[in-house]
Amino acid sequence: MASNTRIVKVGNLFVGGGHRPPVQTMWKEPLRADSLRAVADRARLLSGLGCGILRFSTPDMEQAELLGALAGMVDMPLVADVHFDWRIALRCMDFPIAKIRVNPGNLGEPWKLREVAAKASDKGVPIRIGVNAGSLPLDLQHEPDRAVAIVAAAEREVAALDELGFRAVIVSMKASGVEETVRANRLFAGRHDIPLHIGVTEAGPLVQGCVRSAVAMYALLADGIGDTLRVSLSDEPENEVIAGAEIVALATGTRQGADIVSCPRCGRAGFDTHAFTERWRDRIYSIRKPITVAVMGCIVNGPGEARHADIGITGAGDKVIVFRKGEIARTCAPEDADTVFGEELSRL
Ligand code: SF4
Numbered sequence: 001m002a003s004n005t006r007i008v009k010v011g012n013l014f015v016g017g018g019h020r021p022p023v024q025t026m027w028k029e030p031l032r033a034d035s036l037r038a039v040a041d042r043a044r045l046l047s048g049l050g051c052g053i054l055r056f057s058t059p060d061m062e063q064a065e066l067l068g069a070l071a072g073m074v075d076m077p078l079v080a081d082v083h084f085d086w087r088i089a090l091r092c093m094d095f096p097i098a099k100i101r102v103n104p105g106n107l108g109e110p111w112k113l114r115e116v117a118a119k120a121s122d123k124g125v126p127i128r129i130g131v132n133a134g135s136l137p138l139d140l141q142h143e144p145d146r147a148v149a150i151v152a153a154a155e156r157e158v159a160a161l162d163e164l165g166f167r168a169v170i171v172s173m174k175a176s177g178v179e180e181t182v183r184a185n186r187l188f189a190g191r192h193d194i195p196l197h198i199g200v201t202e203a204g205p206l207v208q209g210c211v212r213s214a215v216a217m218y219a220l221l222a223d224g225i226g227d228t229l230r231v232s233l234s235d236e237p238e239n240e241v242i243a244g245a246e247i248v249a250l251a252t253g254t255r256q257g258a259d260i261v262s263c264p265r266c267g268r269a270g271f272d273t274h275a276f277t278e279r280w281r282d283r284i285y286s287i288r289k290p291i292t293v294a295v296m297g298c299i300v301n302g303p304g305e306a307r308h309a310d311i312g313i314t315g316a317g318d319k320v321i322v323f324r325k326g327e328i329a330r331t332c333a334p335e336d337a338d339t340v341f342g343e344e345l346s347r348l
Contacts, residue, residue, distance in 0.1 A: 003225065004017070006193045007195075008195050011076075011096075021248055023229060025231075025241050025244070027054065027055070033069075046241050048285075048286035050242070051241040068097070083106050093123050101128040124168075127168065129171050131171075133175035154173050154184075197228045199231065259291070261293070261309060263305075270298050270314075273297045294313070294323075302321075303316070307326045316331075320336075324348070
């Protein structure tokens with residue numbers, strides 16, 4: 001079921017209204033003047049993996065200036081995450097920043113919010129309101145149902161912008177618990193047409209975080225809830241993007257990038273499928289075509305899976321076989337597997 005929320009433009013992307021949910025991630029270190037080129041290069045890699053929106057913390061003016069400089073180097077929509085100082089939000093909007101994350105309640109006096117909303121309106125910059133279960137307003141912290149408290153907090157923030165006639169709003173309501181996150185988003189979606197950024201916050205390390213996020217987000221997306229998403233991991237942003245893209249692919253039934261079929265490996269394996277998959281991860285997921293890549297250890301299931309893939313590699317005794325479009329393309333020694341696979345991949 002597709003979301004029927006209002007459409008909010010984030011840079012060159014449409015969020016809401018049934019558009020495919022863009023995958024987001026967040027930069028994990030402060031920006032430095034001497035790292036901007038490297039950040040821009042990695043942002044391009046993240047974009048290639050399927051990242052649609054990239055968010056940065058901007059706790060002070062120095063970070064706002066650096067983010068502004070970066071915005072001129074990167075095509076992907078960048079988001080400034082501002083918390084308390086309205087002047088930082090105002091400064092960020094002097095640059096081509098695609099969205100501001102700020103909670104009206106954190107800005108203090110109402111005139112500060114008026115200034116931020118007026119400039120955002122003027123520049124066509126949407127505002128994301130983000131409510132996390134861990135930082136609820138004091139008066140809602142004792143509400144026995146945290147999902148209800150999260151929604152109440154979000155509605156309070158939305159009302160502040162609504163009163164100013166500002167409607168280019170995206171809301172996120174996140175908890176570290178799956179059930180609370182799902183219930184809060186369902187509750188809010190039943191009352192508002194505001195696009196939702198969904199995710200489980202502080203979801204944990206790679207495996208736990210992916211499982212929690214997938215369970216929560218698949219349930220919401222299947223109900224037509226969720227217009228953009230982030231998998232929040234104690235791990236690198238590349239894995240957040242790959243996990244997010246996979247959730248969107250499964251929930252929508254349409255894939256924009258490569259699908260890897262890889263065996264878990266056992267004592268029969270003729271070559272190290274784990275290390276091979278890890279080495280080729282970014283290159284394969286950067287193929288923005290819905291192809292299937294099989295990486296298999298031996299002849300038990302290898303040839304069958306590899307034949308059905310667009311490209312496949314399987315161990316076979318002391319050799320490795322590379323298949324392309326169902327046919328054996330090459331046979332080589334395991335130590336030549338990367339070279340041969342790379343050559344065949346580039347022929348796809
Ligand atoms: S394909 Fe072969 S190596 Fe891989 S798990 Fe199956 S039996 Fe083991």
